[in-house]
Every structure is written in structure tokens, then in C-alpha cells.
Amino acid sequence: MPVFSRATDLPVSAEDAMAWHTRPGAFEQLTPPWQKTEVIRRTGLIEPGALLEMRFVQYGVPLRMLLVHEPLGEPGNLGFVDRQVEGPFASWAQKHRIVPTGEGTSRLEDEIHWEAPAGTSVAKVVGDAKLERMFRYRHRRLQADLAHHAAWAGLPRRTVAVSGASGLIGTALVQFLTTGGHTVRRMVRGEAGPGDIAWNPAKSVIAVGGLAACDAVVHLAGASISTRWTSKAKLEILRSRVEGTALLARTLAAMPADRRPKVFVSASAVGWYGHRGDEVLTEASGQGGGFLADVGEAWERAADPARDAGIRVVHPRIGIVMSGRGGALAPMAAATRVGLGGPMGSGEQHVSWVAMDDITAILTAAVMDERLSGAMNATAPAPVQQRDLAKTLGHVLHRPAVMPLPGAAVRLAAGEMGRELLLEGQRVLPQKLLDNGFAFAFPDLEQTLRHELGRGPAQVS
Incomplete structure (x- = not known):
């Protein structure tokens, strides 16, 4: 089964990074502009058992994917897991792991275990290229957002x-x-x-x-x-x-x-x-x-x-x-x-x-x-x-x-x-x-x- 992993340092604590992911708009905020995605059903946010169903287009083909959110289950780390219930992949499970790295800093580790229906090496290369492009965007945006919000951390929310x-x-x-x-x-x-x-x-x-x-x-x-x-x-x-x-x-x-x-x-x-x-x-x-x-x-x-x-x-x-x-x-x-x-x-x-x-x-x-x-x-x-x-x-x-x-x-x-x-x-x-x-x-x-x-x-x- 192919595994894709990428990590990035974050300018806030693990608790603050996790809080960002639990709020409305997080999924949309991390969706790249070139990936036209429509959320068609959502139950909750990222609490265990919450569902997210989306439609998107890949190589001109409309696809649908239903994910269930699960707990990370790793003592000492924060995060969650997105697991495919229905969709285009033979299997898909993405771990979002947030690791404390010091006072006011943390590290996000994204790890995806996935398998395309064809299960070929070509599918892995194509998949990794797309994932690399997507997670480069996601990590840059998350870093920028958290840094901007940190400027007002000491003030009440509005x-x-x-x-x-x-x-x-x-x-x-x-x-x-x-x-x-x-x-x-x-x-x-x-x-x-x-x-x-x-x-x-x-x-x-x-x-x-x-x-x-x-x-x-x-x-x-x-x-x-x-x-x-x-x-x-x-x-x-x-x-x-x-x-x-x-x-x-x-x-x-x-x-x-x-x-x-x-x-x-x-x-x-x-x-x-x-x-x-x-x-x-x-x-x-x-x-x-x-x-x-x-x-x-x-x-x-x-x-x-x-x-x-x-x-x-x-x-x-x-x-x-x-x-x-x-x-x-x-x-x-x-x-x-x-x-x-x-x-x-x-x-x-x-x-x-x-x-x-x-x-x-x-x-x-x-x-x-x-x-x-x-x-x-x-x-x-x-x-x-x-x-x-x-x-x-x-x-x-x-x-x-x-x-x-x-x-x-x-x-x-x-x-x-x-x-x-x-x-x-x-x-x-x-x-x-x-x-x-x-x-x-x-x-x-x-x-x-x-x-x-x-x-x-x-x-x-």
C-alpha cells in the first residue's frame, strides 16, 4: 500500500493548531484553488464519527468521496484521522498528527495510506505528484494563517x-x-x-x-x-x-x-x-x-x-x-x-x-x-x-x-x-x-x- 507523508513546522502550540482544525471553514481553507470541490454533506466538524461527503473532479471525471473522522489515538500527540467509507480509492486513511516541539511551536505531520483501484506503480507516481502539489499548498496556507492569527492571540475573538x-x-x-x-x-x-x-x-x-x-x-x-x-x-x-x-x-x-x-x-x-x-x-x-x-x-x-x-x-x-x-x-x-x-x-x-x-x-x-x-x-x-x-x-x-x-x-x-x-x-x-x-x-x-x-x-x- 503506498504511503505519502509530509511535515511542516507551525508557529503556534499544538493546542492552538488543533483548535484551528476543529473550527468551521478549516476544510475549505485547506482546499487548493485548482481542486474544485463541493461539500454535499457534513455531520459535525472533526469529532469522532463525524462525516464529510464531497464531490470533486479528477482527470475530467466527477467523483464522490465519503470520509469519517476518527481519533488519532496516539498519547502525547494531538490530531485526527480521515478514513474513506465510500469513494474512488481501494482504501484511504489520512493521519493528521500535531506534535509539540517547544513552547508555542508544533509540527504537523500528514501521513496518508492509500491504494488506487488499479494498484499500479503508475497510479502511485501520479498520485504522489498530485498529493505533493496539494500538501505544499495546504502547509503554506496553514503556516500563513496561524502566523496572522497569532498576532491577535491576546485579544478577545470578535x-x-x-x-x-x-x-x-x-x-x-x-x-x-x-x-x-x-x-x-x-x-x-x-x-x-x-x-x-x-x-x-x-x-x-x-x-x-x-x-x-x-x-x-x-x-x-x-x-x-x-x-x-x-x-x-x-x-x-x-x-x-x-x-x-x-x-x-x-x-x-x-x-x-x-x-x-x-x-x-x-x-x-x-x-x-x-x-x-x-x-x-x-x-x-x-x-x-x-x-x-x-x-x-x-x-x-x-x-x-x-x-x-x-x-x-x-x-x-x-x-x-x-x-x-x-x-x-x-x-x-x-x-x-x-x-x-x-x-x-x-x-x-x-x-x-x-x-x-x-x-x-x-x-x-x-x-x-x-x-x-x-x-x-x-x-x-x-x-x-x-x-x-x-x-x-x-x-x-x-x-x-x-x-x-x-x-x-x-x-x-x-x-x-x-x-x-x-x-x-x-x-x-x-x-x-x-x-x-x-x-x-x-x-x-x-x-x-x-x-x-x-x-x-x-x-x-
């Missing part, structure tokens, strides 16, 4: 309302918060489930009682800007941001001071700075020009009622989020894989980006760190020019990235959106985060791309 919780960033934030021991209440426009907060910005409706039970609100909701900017689309982009922000700000301001969230984290974007060429932009820099700059200003100003009421308001000006699950990276990677990657226009425009693992931690820092208020650049400390981004992505994917896309073609195909989003940019530095000691897990672009795309070794800072 109850956080999150709007846009089903979006790319919102989904990741909810999982990051819950595995860190926080409680999340999703703000939903449809039917509210247990613990959800119903709201409808278009009708100025919000369940105030749900907000009263929260320590913080993180507001991420807003229409996508990745569409052709017709007059109707631009109006929706603006309305979707200002309307929801204003409703939340007015509602929070009107609540009794002793029974309302203490912090309102209302998203913004680096587009606020406009196109500034090579100018280095920090939170001390002024507003730029253009549609996105105007939207950003109106978006931030809509939070004024909460600010005027004495609530701590933070505006994370978010850069391009690098995630293997979607967003800007997906079309860039797809084009690069077929040899169409390369400079857009001059290629000299700056791209201010941030790793998904870091943006969730940045938003959490905005909730936890009372020193943070006002505008806060939510980007990695190393912005790059677009041609260097294309070159790095090509290097990671082992593809050429020299196919130029003329600026005229971008403007013709995408109009104003193409000009502002693709041909212009900002060279933004997260000065406020750096001054407050925020530690980025992925400050380097190549390491971030390798992590998100599962392409070779990468290091966590």
Missing part, C-alpha cells in the same frame, strides 16, 4: 458582520475569520438563514438587531467593475457602492453607542489614486482623476455618518487580489497558458497587487488593530509594472509572455474600462500597514503566483 460574503474576497474572509475563532454573521439580500443579517440597500432595509450583536462590520459588497462601462453600468458600479455604504453608516450612527459595532471596515480601491505614472503613492497622497477615482471618493465619503458618530472607520484601498479561484488572475493565467501573455500597451503601467492570504489578514487587522483608521492601502509592499507581471506569470507557468496587446486594441475592445483598468495603474505602497508592523505572508509576486497556481516551491515569509 463577532463580525460581513457584506459581500459570497464574493471572491468575502468567501475567503469568512473562512479565515471562522478558523481564527471569530464568529461571522453574513449580510444577505435573500432569505436569511440562522445567524445571517437580512438587508436590502435598494430599499433601505437592514436588520438592526443583527448588527447590535456584532463587534465589527466589514463591508465588501459592490457590483463588478470588469465589464464594459456603459452609462448604465457606471451608474450601477457607483450606486452599488454608495447606497450600501450609506445605509450601513446611517444605521450604525443611529444605534446607541453602547450597543453598536465599534469599527466599520468599508472597502475602497487603489483606483482612488487615479493614473499617476511612476509616482509612489501612500495614504498621504491626494486623490487622482478618472471614473474609478470619483467612485472611490464617493464610496469613502458615504461612510461619513459613522465617522462623525465616533465609530472607527477604516477604508482598505484594495489592489488587484491574486487568487487562483478567480478575479484578475484567472484570465491572465488562461491567456498565458495558450501563449497570449505579454505587455498591454506600453507595459509600463504599475500594478498594485496583494495575495489572497494577505488581504484576508489585512481586513482582520483593520477589525482588531485600534491604531488603524481612515484610508489604508491594502496592497503588497512590492508593486510591479504590468510587463514584469506578465513575464513573472509566464515564468511560473513555463510559457512565453512576449505577445504584445496594443493599447489601441484594448481601447477599441473595452473602451474606458480597458483604459483605466488595463492600460493605466498606480504604484501604491501600504505605508500605514508597514508602519504598524503588519507582516505580509506573501510579499513577493512570484511566490504568490506559485502558491495560488500550485506551480513549484514557494516560501512563506
